[in-house]
Amino acid sequence: MNCSYCNADFDAEAAKHACSACLISTGCKSVKCPRCGYDSPEEPQLFARLKAWWGRGAEAAAEALPRECTLSQLRPGESALITALRPGSRKDLQKLLALGVLPGSTVTLERNFPSFVFRVGFSQYATDRMLSDAVVVRRSVVAVPAPAAGEPAPLQPAAL
């Protein structure tokens, strides 16, 4: 986001460390600029969603997005290579494996509302946010060879 006092661009999530200097550390609905310390009001969720709806916010967000992100964070129409799975439960892992959503495959996100719709190969799937969050991808144009058998790509178990 953009500081309304000094006009510095910063990431609202990353700026949280600046809050540690403040007495009211949570629930204040404002974001402290890490450069000048000015409290800007938090962007309301509805507003952020509307911006994403029209594509402007999404594009800005995509630019700020690191190459490594989750499937749910991709822009609609964007392709990426699946690098890891981070399922919240064993059942969720099993679902992703059953659909063939595995590291080494290329995935294309087609829609992110009202559910996440994506394509792997010739198949189209729909999942909710929870499952799409579990798929870690690398946004890239060059195909990366699949990991060889015997040295599996990292699975990042959250609650397994």
Place this chain on the structure above:
Amino acid sequence: MTVIGIVGTPNVGKSVMFNNLTGRYATVSNYPGTTVEVSRGRTRLAGGDVEVVDTPGMYSLLPITDEERVARKMLLDREPQVVIHMVDAKNLERLLPQFLQLRELGMEVVLVLNLMDEARKLGVELDVPALRKRLGVSVVESIATSGVGVPELKEALALRLRTPGPAAAPLGYDPALEQAIHQVSVRLPMSFAGSERGVALLLLQDDAEVAERVKAATGAGWDEIRAVIAQAQQDGEPPQYRIALARQAEAQAIAQACVRVPRSRTRTFADRFAAAAIHPLTGAPMLAVILYFGLYQFVGVFGAGKVVDFLENDLFGTYVTPAFDAFLLRLLPAADGWQYWTRELFGGEFGMITLGVTYAMAIVLPIVCLFFLFFSILEDSGYFPRLALLVDALFKRIGLNGRAVIPLVLGLGCDTMATMVTRIQETKKERIITTLLLALAVPCSAQYGVITALLVRQPNGVLGMSYAWLAWASILAVMFVGVGMLASKLVKGEEASFYMELPPMRLPKLSNVVVKTAARMKWYFLEVLPLFLFASLLIWVGRLTHLFDALIAGLVPVVGALGLPSGTAPAFLYGFFRRDFGAAGLYSMADTGALSGNQLLVSCVTLTLFLPCVAQFLIMKKERGLKMALAMSGGIVVTAFAVGATVNAVLVATGISL
């Protein structure tokens, strides 16, 4: 007898192939999860009788839902001599891991590359001889819907039945896993279905069901096996993940050698239509149009209004019923005594023929038939998975996920059938909530149709929908959401994340639609007609013993509290047998103008919220247990009357007259 099993992911044409092989019909559909049970048929192969078993689709041999469990159970229990593995040719690479799994279990497999026409159209090229050599099994190309490849498949099956093919070359996993597989397989009992390696792999993937089976078969040795599994689960990544990756690497290698996939893809009209169906801006209006024309105009206004009017009044009312009554009167002319009562058993106002058969044939049959036709068209087009993803976020609010659309929409046809289909849901909590909502707030087609036909005749309204109908529909919607939200808070248990494959949309095939509608109609009639006759019989016994008069006298104050005339009491009593039976009773009353608009609304709302029918209760008991079925039914009856009384009170207090 020799058994041949058909397995594969949903939507690859298993049921069509089953039909081709056996000449018997299994429900074919474009929705994952409609074959909830196993279909069996016979054919002659290699000079002997062979049993062919069709299974529900499964994505992996590690089952997630009950239907997948059914498919896997067939493989382990029946131990088929040959397994036909059906795959979608264009998606071969993604489906090969399942083939490898089957081979690991020691199954004799014939691989069928189905939907070859679609694959060719997309420019996917398959090197079949190379595949045969690499996989070591017979590979058959087919287009099941037009019978292409069926003779070749029969030939391949006959060959495999005579001489077993070479054993599968085992796929290698990482050293730690290989060691665990070895340690488990040497401890397995000899008499177990499937190869030791395959069973060991399932055990290492934390398969609870196979674990139960092995535990029962090994006895004391189980503790050692369990220790190996526990150790493997703790070493680094979960084994199921490592195994899946190794299989996928193998599948990719095979596909690289034998499959050529074009880079660009052409977008067909069906693709565009499918895209529009899931876009929030176009998807919601599309749904509204489908519901308005399909449910309201086609099933409600046309089916329950015009067709029923013709059948009931013109055909049965003018010709069949009077003719039958006259015939009875000639046969048994006495005005009282046993002759009167025998006449009343079959004819008269409540007779088994004049009431039971007339209701079933003239009112219920046309409505249910049109609904199942509408449902089958939507099902075959592939629309339902799209609907599931559209409503997933909303359904999460009532403790369900998008997958619940199938039982809930099917419930608009027949709640009893839909309660059985709750088996496709993953968790107990979802099944309980769906069962409750079906029994309370989802009107079945017979009832929905009769009530629509009743309410739509009210004079005031918009867009061809009367205010009374809109009020009825809104009250049901509020009850659906309200009770769903409440239940999602009260019912303990897990909710499941939503995942679903979206099959390509296609123009519904007339033959599929007709056959599916017919199959559902048959099921419905076998279930329903006896109940109608039974209800007529009970009414007859009740009248003969004067028990009914007592019950109706007891109900009069209750309907009085709802502001209804005492004449509606019998309708409510019949409503206990079947909701639409009661609704049909109201229909006859409204015909004579005995009910005002407000009274119609109150009685329709109350009757809709009732338990659908005796069959529904029996299925609830079967699927959810007696205790829960009783608790739900009790709650539903109380809720129905309470809501009816509230609606009446609101109408009286506000002075609204519909």
